[in-house]
Amino acid sequence: MSTQQIPVVVLAGFLGSGKTTLLNHLLRSARGTRIGVMVNDFGDIGIDAMTVAGQVGSTVSLGNGCLCCAVDASELDTYLEVLTRPEVGLDVIVIEASGLAEPQELVRMVLASENERIVYGGLVQVVDAAEFGATRERHPETDRHLGIADLVVINKADRVGEEALAVVRDTVGGLAGRAAVISAAYGRVDPELLFDRVVPEGEIEGQMSIEDILYADEDAHAHPHAAYETLSHASAVPLHPRRLMAFLDSRPEGLYRIKGFVDFGAADPANRYVVHAVGRFLRFYPEPWPAGEDRLTQLVLIGSAVDAAALRKELASCAQNGPQDAPDEQSMWGVLRYVPRSEEEPSEVLPD
Numbered sequence: 001m002s003t004q005q006i007p008v009v010v011l012a013g014f015l016g017s018g019k020t021t022l023l024n025h026l027l028r029s030a031r032g033t034r035i036g037v038m039v040n041d042f043g044d045i046g047i048d049a050m051t052v053a054g055q056v057g058s059t060v061s062l063g064n065g066c067l068c069c070a071v072d073a074s075e076l077d078t079y080l081e082v083l084t085r086p087e088v089g090l091d092v093i094v095i096e097a098s099g100l101a102e103p104q105e106l107v108r109m110v111l112a113s114e115n116e117r118i119v120y121g122g123l124v125q126v127v128d129a130a131e132f133g134a135t136r137e138r139h140p141e142t143d144r145h146l147g148i149a150d151l152v153v154i155n156k157a158d159r160v161g162e163e164a165l166a167v168v169r170d171t172v173g174g175l176a177g178r179a180a181v182i183s184a185a186y187g188r189v190d191p192e193l194l195f196d197r198v199v200p201e202g203e204i205e206g207q208m209s210i211e212d213i214l215y216a217d218e219d220a221h222a223h224p225h226a227a228y229e230t231l232s233h234a235s236a237v238p239l240h241p242r243r244l245m246a247f248l249d250s251r252p253e254g255l256y257r258i259k260g261f262v263d264f265g266a267a268d269p270a271n272r273y274v275v276h277a278v279g280r281f282l283r284f285y286p287e288p289w290p291a292g293e294d295r296l297t298q299l300v301l302i303g304s305a306v307d308a309a310a311l312r313k314e315l316a317s318c319a320q321n322g323p324q325d326a327p328d329e330q331s332m333w334g335v336l337r338y339v340p341r342s343e344e345e346p347s348e349v350l351p352d
């Protein structure tokens with residue numbers, strides 16, 4: 001989607017919360033998806049997993065010290081330039097912030113990047129369920145970090161009981177604003193939450209891999225609650241740009257990712273609009289309809305604790321109701337605000 005753009009996910013969380021473990025899980029379950037990684041230090045990352053994922057040659061160590069202190073935006077761009085070269089063939093890039101890094105700065109750096117091959121892939125904040133209270137006491141900035149996250153992973157769910165986990169979830173939910181919140185053990189989140197998985201050639205989507213089988217038992221304990229929901233919407237009826245924007249502007253907490261294509265019908269008959277939303281971040285990329293292809297709106301919505309039935313209903317009410325409901329030219333203005341124009345970035349992505 002805007003198919004060549006590579007999502008850049010920022011992975012943050014306090015020392016020992018389980019960032020590296022989560023990253024290793026992603027690498028292990030990546031299979032056909034090529035993940036590029038930027039970390040301060042490769043010490044803890046399973047090089048085996050990286051070899052399996054074919055990543056070793058394409059990762060960049062930033063040396064010692066805090067990434068956001070050690071590099072400025074132009075240096076980050078240098079690394080991103082290397083990782084996004086077409087011959088490297090990455091599908092997603094994950095920047096693991098050191099435990100002490102200011103995630104907001106990293107996110108700003110990614111958003112300020114002039115690299116046209118990347119798109120912001122969200123800020124994932126990892127929290128240690130067992131240490132949450134103590135971490136907040138020692139590091140009051142935790143609350144602020146959670147407030148800007150797009151997805152919060154409450155890790156080490158295996159170390160606390162159901163009740164304690166529910167308390168952490170409530171507190172995190174209160175602090176995390178619009179972020180989706182999921183719990184996990186050993187960082188075992190579904191990679192689909194973070195990026196689109198590439199299904200390797202010869203493999204059927206949904207087929208279990210060796211890893212799935214090996215970790216199936218543990219995974220049964222890794223998801224004490226249904227972690228997230230995915231819902232798809234496909235329709236040959238064009239959407240009304242004003243109503244879709246009203247839906248997107250008020251999208252519920254927990255709706256973490258939206259991806260797909262939108263047909264705005266008469267409002268722009270030449271183009272379909274690739275939509276990419278992660279957390280608060282939203283972009284539309286118009287592109288000409290491929291010749292001979294059915295004009296369909298196709299959306300996938302992924303979130304935690306969302307009301308799928310309500311979302312379906314709201315999306316259905318965005319459909320255009322015949323010629324009397326045809327959008328006028330001005331009704332596209334709301335959409336066009338989210339079409340990227342070179343340097344300019346919409347300001348509402350991050351709170352000040």
Ligand SMILES: Nc1nc2c(ncn2[C@@H]2O[C@H](COP(=O)(O)OP(=O)(O)OP(=O)(O)O)[C@@H](O)[C@H]2O)c(=O)[nH]1
Pocket residue numbers: 013014015016017018019020021022044098099155156157158159184185186187
């Ligand atoms: N019980 C339990 N231990 C975990 C879990 N996730 C990670 N660990 C352990 O917690 C320790 C820290 O995990 P890391 O993944 O290194 O944490 P990190 O956030 O990358 O740590 P820094 O790089 O130091 O910031 C390791 O010993 C992990 O094995 C979990 O879900 N449950």
